Amino acid sequence: MRITIAQASGFCMGVRMAMNTILKHAHESDEPIETLGPLIHNPQTMELLRKKNVTTVKTPAEVTASTVVIRTHGVPPDIRGQMEARPVRIVDATCPHVKRIHKIIGQYYAKGYAIVIFGDKGHAEVVGLLGCAKGKGYLIQTPDQIGKLPGLGKVCLVAQTTQNLSEYERIKERIRAQYADAAIFDTICRATDQRQAEVVALSKSSDAVVVVGGKNSANSTRLADLARASCTHVFHIETEAELNPADFTGTRSVAIASGASTPSWLLNRVYERLSEIADHQRPLYQRIFIESVKIAVSFNIYLAFGAALAAWTASYIQGMSANYLHMAIAWLYINSMYILNHLTNITENQYQEIFKTDYIYRHRKISILLCMLTGLLSIALAYQSGLSEFILLLVASFAGILYHMKLLPKNNLPFLRNRRLKDITLSKDIGIAMAWAVICAVLPNAGVSLFTSLPSSGEIVAFLFIFILVFIRTIFRDLYDIQRDNIVGRETLPIVLGKKLSLLFPYPLLVLCALVPIAGFFTSLIPANSLLLLVCPAYLLLVYHLFIKNKLAGWAVFSLVLDFTFYAPFLLILAATAGLVPGL
Ligand code: SF4
Structure with a gap:
């Protein structure tokens, strides 16, 4: 069984920066640290942070630690205001790509534009984006929903950073057709874009695809959905323990892809487990040699x-x-x-x-x-x-x-x-x-x-x-x-x-x-x-x-x-x- 790991794998730039920031603070002091919402959507990484005295709170009112971290997804301005009013040190780990969208929304809101956001309802990043639009934000998930929006006048279009690229292209077309002067921004981040393109290519050339990432991670789930469009054997797993050798009987090639919040050590563990499964499919003399x-x-x-x-x-x-x-x-x-x-x-x-x-x-x-x-x-x-x-x-x-x-x-x-x-x-x-x-x-x-x-x-x-x-x-x-x-x-x-x-x-x-x-x-x-x-x-x-x-x-x-x-x-x-x- 041939195993291929996607080139774009492991933490993306934003998650890596956030992890580095938080680990630096955790190693410098034994004081507890709290993050406002889970830092990233990966349970294994969150568990690891918990062992380092980094825990999660849901609202600014729950903060008890002297250091609080704003996660990669960012927060709405009112939540930031509530945190700044408290006597805590704020560490801002918002991804630079998300910050850029906050800035765009802020500028166009000030110019009187309505902000149309292509994103998942309730997703932390989207909550932050809607907060920046201060009541003038309109959330959509499909091109059809554009027709149902009220008359908006001037329109600014942005997308959640981890959205589906081809769906966004369709939305952009529709917005252009309806609002000729719309200000449209490409805000799907490169890490997402690359991973999606790669998983599509790999799913076409592999018998099976394993997507490693939190089940609550939007971008990992999207990768699995994209892979399913061209491959019938797609497994979205969080750890190597979920791999069942029986699922790979007769499989000649398997590709491993991962969400932006999946650490490379977890990916390596999945690779090693798949290698073990592959080794068990070999003739005895080869197994003895490999062992x-x-x-x-x-x-x-x-x-x-x-x-x-x-x-x-x-x-x-x-x-x-x-x-x-x-x-x-x-x-x-x-x-x-x-x-x-x-x-x-x-x-x-x-x-x-x-x-x-x-x-x-x-x-x-x-x-x-x-x-x-x-x-x-x-x-x-x-x-x-x-x-x-x-x-x-x-x-x-x-x-x-x-x-x-x-x-x-x-x-x-x-x-x-x-x-x-x-x-x-x-x-x-x-x-x-x-x-x-x-x-x-x-x-x-x-x-x-x-x-x-x-x-x-x-x-x-x-x-x-x-x-x-x-x-x-x-x-x-x-x-x-x-x-x-x-x-x-x-x-x-x-x-x-x-x-x-x-x-x-x-x-x-x-x-x-x-x-x-x-x-x-x-x-x-x-x-x-x-x-x-x-x-x-x-x-x-x-x-x-x-x-x-x-x-x-x-x-x-x-x-x-x-x-x-x-x-x-x-x-x-x-x-x-x-x-x-x-x-x-
Ligand atoms: S996926 Fe993109 S936007 Fe999200 S944290 Fe990573 S680099 Fe930033």
């Missing part, structure tokens, strides 16, 4: 083997022959630390890595055992390797454990709110890259030079190369996890820079990653074949483009493809050494 791959990825065995190969690459850069003991140490250490990370992040990971977290959660005892076993074994091997290696690994392991521990009691102090090292801005990105670089590039030399001499130039090149490579990998992962990190309040680079800037950030890093082996080569600091390391930035560039084009759907595929970065230089250098590809 084995999932286990290798889930328990970080695949990534840890990549660490062993990164240690090999680091030794190669330094002109040293491979030391299998050091490779094994790198494997075991990385395996242990990543399992520890997942065990201490079960709550956070539930928003993203459904199958991985579920594996670790379901097999928690085995995971704890594996974490301890690999950790202790790495220390034992380091001891066998030498005293310097042993001390270095002990320090690295201790730092890894310390990184996850709560070091301070709960407090509201401005600079001490981060209770764990991993809560400090960028600590994750830098800490992980540093740990890899130390284990892969410094450890092989520890016995020779750790406490006695300065690092060699080859060691510096290897350290920088591994550091940058892992840093880029972590940034890619951060971009993938941006919504989860935002929810849990982790300040990774994409959160600090904002998504737009972060999407540009990998490019200079990739250039830097390419410059290290080039500089090493031209200064003869590293072996000639090391120029083959350029395969890493080239490969990562390809992965990045696939990622931003949504071609790496699903956590398992994303991890498999991304972590192959550590396998690529090893395989290429090996092939060049064997004369299978031209060396340098």
